[in-house]
Amino acid sequence: MGTDTSDASAGEAQTEDVPADEASAEDMPADEAPSRAELAARVDELEDALAEADDGGKKMSIIATKGTLDMAYPPLILASTAAAFGYEVTVFHTFWGLEILHEERSKDLKLSSVGNPNMPVPNAVAALPGMDRVTTKMMEKKIADNDTATIEELLETSLDMGVEFQACQMTIDLMGYDEDDFYDGVTTGVGAATALQDMAEADIQLLV
């Protein structure tokens, strides 16, 4: 595109010296008109540039920041579904979102019983010791009864489908985790700049 602009301005500069109609006549004598082969080459060149700029497929970028049992689902459901649609998907896990990628901790995600008015218990009761355990067990039972996929299943499925899961290096260090704590296939050693680059290139960007 930059080349086109400079060509156009060069053309304009020329017309300052030569009257416009003469210039066009001189610029384009019949025998110097671009040949069919030249035009075909130019079309190929532009198509290549377009393909390069477009980079082919659709992309989705998700930032996963939550590690409660309920909030672990949306990024994984959307990631696996987008992969089924043919999207190239990246999920960047930061802060509590890291728990989802932690092989051991992901199997023990908790549901908070407070702060959610849809819970069957009032907050004053929900805040009692052990209530998170109760509500988590209730949710786990519902998940099992309803044949809803577990977090582990969704994660393994997404990995199989080529979803890239990234674990924020700063949060790994902050939480004192080790790279080996995460599922096989999880990318470590990445930061906000990587996430930003993914978001800039993506067709869909989500913060969960």
Added chain:
Amino acid sequence: MSAEFDIAETLDVKGASCPMPVVKTKSAIDGLAAGEVLEVLATDPGSMSDIDGWADGTEGVELVDQTEGDDVYTHYVRKTE
């Protein structure tokens, strides 16, 4: 219903809920050859809209038919390329 196409493979996702019917359909379609039709048996009512939407938004697949039986939703998806 008498299908006017040959079914190359049947995928049973009865019991599975979102997003698994779509995700498993995609994986099964990957294993087929162009032109072949996959039959998907699901109990998830959401699969009617989801598999339709997935087939519409995904290149290389086409929804041939969807039927609703006794609690089972059957989808026929053709791999086009």
